[in-house]
Amino acid sequence: MLTIGLLGCGNIGNIIAKNHVGVEIVALFDQMPERAEEMGRLCHAKAFGDIEEFLSEDFDLVVEAASVSAAQEYALSVLEHGKDLVVMSVGAFADEYFREEVTRRAAALGRRIHIPSGAIFGLDNLKIGQISGITKLLLRTTKNPRSLNMECTERMLLFSGQANECIKHYPKNTNVSVALELAAGRAVEVELWADPDVDRNVHEIFIEGDFGEATITVRNRPSPDNPSTSYLAALSIITLLKNLSEPMRIGT
Numbered sequence: 001m002l003t004i005g006l007l008g009c010g011n012i013g014n015i016i017a018k019n020h021v022g023v024e025i026v027a028l029f030d031q032m033p034e035r036a037e038e039m040g041r042l043c044h045a046k047a048f049g050d051i052e053e054f055l056s057e058d059f060d061l062v063v064e065a066a067s068v069s070a071a072q073e074y075a076l077s078v079l080e081h082g083k084d085l086v087v088m089s090v091g092a093f094a095d096e097y098f099r100e101e102v103t104r105r106a107a108a109l110g111r112r113i114h115i116p117s118g119a120i121f122g123l124d125n126l127k128i129g130q131i132s133g134i135t136k137l138l139l140r141t142t143k144n145p146r147s148l149n150m151e152c153t154e155r156m157l158l159f160s161g162q163a164n165e166c167i168k169h170y171p172k173n174t175n176v177s178v179a180l181e182l183a184a185g186r187a188v189e190v191e192l193w194a195d196p197d198v199d200r201n202v203h204e205i206f207i208e209g210d211f212g213e214a215t216i217t218v219r220n221r222p223s224p225d226n227p228s229t230s231y232l233a234a235l236s237i238i239t240l241l242k243n244l245s246e247p248m249r250i251g252t
């Protein structure tokens with residue numbers, strides 16, 4: 001069975017710990033050591049307070065569910081320790097130089113980096129953008145101000161522009177925009193709205209290209225323990241882990 005180490009023992013980490021399928025969690029790390037220890041009691045895995053010791057433990061793959069800065073800080077080290085990597089904080093790869101460095105190192109070391117579909121649908125066939133023209137790619141994200149850690153009394157446009165700029169300002173809320181960018185192999189326009197009248201994390205994706213047009217609307221339930229993060233994101237990573245060791249691959 002695939003063995004994993006969880007880097008980040010917050011909301012997504014806890015959902016994985018309680019619901020994982022087809023993998024064994026053996027090691028845990030969080031910058032708040034008490035969170036790793038508490039989770040260790042829950043899933044009988046070893047909690048580490050030191051990243052080097054965590055990465056030196058014997059397991060196959062690190063699941064990062066911590067933060068964009070954690071992904072940037074530890075990705076190379078994970079690969080150097082002979083482990084594959086699942087990155088939830090995909091905004092880390094908005095930095096092209098960093099992305100190329102990590103990809104080069106993974107190739108040299110024979111390691112793999114997996115990016116889950118996270119809080120959206122449609123990432124699979126959007127990859128056709130790597131071989132066929134996509135002329136428009138817009139993500140409109142709308143969240144309750146609570147999910148954005150702010151207050152407002154009416155619908156308000158917080159950001160309009162490119163994904164790689166948006167993620168710098170909203171690293172806890174717009175990782176999906178960078179996932180879209182990586183899948184399609186082109187820039188993504190982003191609008192980020194706060195709306196006190198919505199109780200879901202809504203992602204509307206507008207795509208036009210040689211294939212035709214597509215519009216995808218995802219109305220996500222926020223996670224009970226972290227309203228910034230949609231519950232779908234945690235389900236997505238659990239499913240990715242389940243599928244990693246299955247012989248048949250589904251989706252582009």
Ligand SMILES: NC(=O)C1=CN([C@@H]2O[C@H](COP(=O)(O)OP(=O)(O)OC[C@H]3O[C@@H](n4cnc5c(N)ncnc54)[C@H](OP(=O)(O)O)[C@@H]3O)[C@@H](O)[C@H]2O)C=CC1
Nearest residue numbers: 008010011012031065066067070089118119172175229233
């Ligand atoms: N790709 C996608 O579609 C989506 C991605 N995400 C991203 O997934 C990640 C996890 O989400 P979620 O579980 O809800 O977040 P939480 O904040 O609930 O949990 C993250 C945990 O990781 C810890 N952490 C943060 N930085 C570091 C670090 N440098 N080293 C070790 N531990 C660290 C946090 O500590 P502390 O509380 O002290 O910061 C916290 O305990 C986030 O980056 C989020 O933005 C979320 C939704 C969708």
Ligand SMILES: O=C([O-])CC(=O)C(=O)O
Nearest residue numbers: 119173174175176229230
């Ligand atoms: O969970 C969501 O709805 C999206 C999110 O926070 C992100 O992409 O960072």
